[in-house]
Structure formats: C-alpha cells, structure tokens
Amino acid sequence: MFENILPLYGLNSDETTVNLFGDGLINHTWKVTAGGQSYILQKVNTDVFKNPSDIDKNLCLLKDFLSKKDPDYLFVSPVKALSGESLLNTPSGYFRLSPFVEGSLSLNALTKEDEAYEAAKQFGKFSSLLADFDAETLNITIPDFHNLSLRYEQFKTACANANPERMEKAKQYVDFINAHQDLVATYLSIVDHKEVPLRVIHHDTKINNVLFDKDYKGICVIDLDTVMPGYFISDVGDMMRTYLCAATEEETDLSKISIRKEFFKAVYDGYMEEMQDVLTDTEKQYFSYAGKFIIYMQAIRFLADYLQNDIYYGAKYEDHNFNRAINQITLLKEYIKIEKELTAPLSSSAEPHN
C-alpha cells in the first residue's frame, strides 16, 4: 500500500521507513521517515468520518485564519501532495501526510499537575485564537457528535436491540446510566441558554491529542478532525475525563480510578489563562458540569458499543468496551463524590451549577 501512496508525495518508498504510531482509536497513523525528515501519515477512518473532504476544507479555513491571526502559532496541518491536494482519495482509502512535530511526545496519562496546566493552556489558546472565527462556516464532520440527548436516545436503542448475553452482564451499569438522566436535562438547558454560544470547539481534547516537548511544556494541539461548531463543555469536559485520573480509560483495576483534585485546579488555571476573557459568566458556571457531561457521555458510548458488539471502537479482547464503560462509570462516581471540593478553590463565578 505505502508504495502506492508515498510516491504521490514525491517520497521514494524504498528509502523510507514506515512504522505504526501512537494510540489513537479512530484513524490509522504511521510515522514516516525519509531523508532525515519525518511525517505522520494517516488513513482517515471513513466509517466515522463519512466525508473526509469536509475535514480537509475545515483545516484549510482554520489554517488561513490562524496564519493571519498569529503567524507564530503552530497549526499542524497536512502538506500538499504533488497533485496539490492535501487529502488524497486513493483506491486504498483517504490519506494525508503532516509534518511530524520534531522533538514532540504525547502522553496517555499525566503524572504532574504542570502537565495538566500545559495541556489545558494549549487547548485554551486554540479556542481563544479562534474566538472571533465564525464557527458556523465550518463543516460538521460528525453530525451530533457531542449531542448528549441524542447519544442517550441512541443508548436506549442499543439497549433495546442489544446482544442478550451482553445486556444481562451490563444490567447494573445500564441502570446507572438511566439513573443519571438529570445530566441530559442539564445539557439541554445549557445548549438552550442564550449566554452559552456556539464556538469553534476541538471536541477531542483527550490527553494524547496535545504534543509536549521533552521538558513537558505544551507545544500544540493535534487531531483536528472534530474541530467544528460546539459548546465549550466538550473541550473542558474531555480534559477533566483524561487529565484528573492517574489511570487511563483502559485501566481494569478500578481501585486505581480516583480524582486528583489538584489536577482540576491545574486544568482550570491553564485553560482560563487563555479563556478567562472569552467565556461568558454563564459558561464559567458550568465548568465542573463539563467533566460530568463528558465522562457520562463516554460511558454511554463505550457501553452502547459493547451492547452492539463493538461496531464503533472495535475491541482488542472480549470485554474491552464493557471494561472501558465500567472504568468511566467509576470515574464519574468519583467525580460526583468530590465535585464540591474540586470547585472550592475557584473564584465564585465558577461555582458549580447542576
């Protein structure tokens, strides 16, 4: 396959090394090294992104805007192939090639508060630079991606049509999801609120979508496929989901799932350093709800996938998505248990709103 793709970029496949790279769950990603230069080659997952050219058009618009707004900002986007295209539609699928950010690393879990601060600041900076970009000019790359109400409806459908053995096993967790429907009601009231605007939202701020340098200073955000109009709770929430716990969503020892309060403050400080003057007072009040919103939605997504035989995320072993769902439910319980303590050190404008 590579021998057909690499020459389209003027790379000689005989003089190029290609290795699978990273831990993303959606696209296929390889690190390509040729003549001392490294790149990230990706095959876009078209089961998830039905119109990859919508992503490509969004990236062009954002690149153009950001290059004028802040010429020093590192916006990692695909290079052009010899044809002049930045996305190639080939018989083997849709491909793109981006510069590998030299000296960068990504993490699946954090060990220091400073790392949480750095990562949150990178996502905050991305959003603040785009605060006056008209979000509605972007293509919607996955419709209703973070529409919690729809996700909950889809979950109910998944339960109704579930693999019976899996449903039996998941029963108590399905009950937990149903017992926390108030989180869906809050979501609906937020998106209806006139002081919660649609913004340019990354929609996938999990920790391995930000690059660090060797001293763990943030370099830039990556994985821009889901950048589209949305609400700030999506970005803040996925930071809470993936930065506050020392264990990842893959952890099966539930005793390792707990919330590090200091990391909540670090996320708040890093993100607010960039977004303090951008967010409305109403948005700020939902800062801690954001964590519950995304952890709950991720639990729903993993559990629905388990009930539907792993059609979206795939599974490396039999109970993979079941375990991921229980992990997220445990995380949500832990979060709810100490939510008041999390927000206590914040300014009064960020007091929790349920």
Ligand code: ADP
């Ligand atoms: P997915 O959508 O599958 O999550 P990502 O775009 O996040 O794919 O890429 C997967 C991983 O590859 C990232 O978590 C990161 O480790 C690495 N990566 C992606 N782009 C770059 C880049 N330009 N430079 C360095 N590493 C990158």
Ligand code: GN1
């Ligand atoms: C996927 O692409 P990746 O691995 O960064 C998923 C996110 C989930 C995450 C869970 C397009 O993110 O929404 O939160 O897995 N991306 C898509 O790990 O579904």
Ligand code: MG
């Ligand atoms: Mg990713």
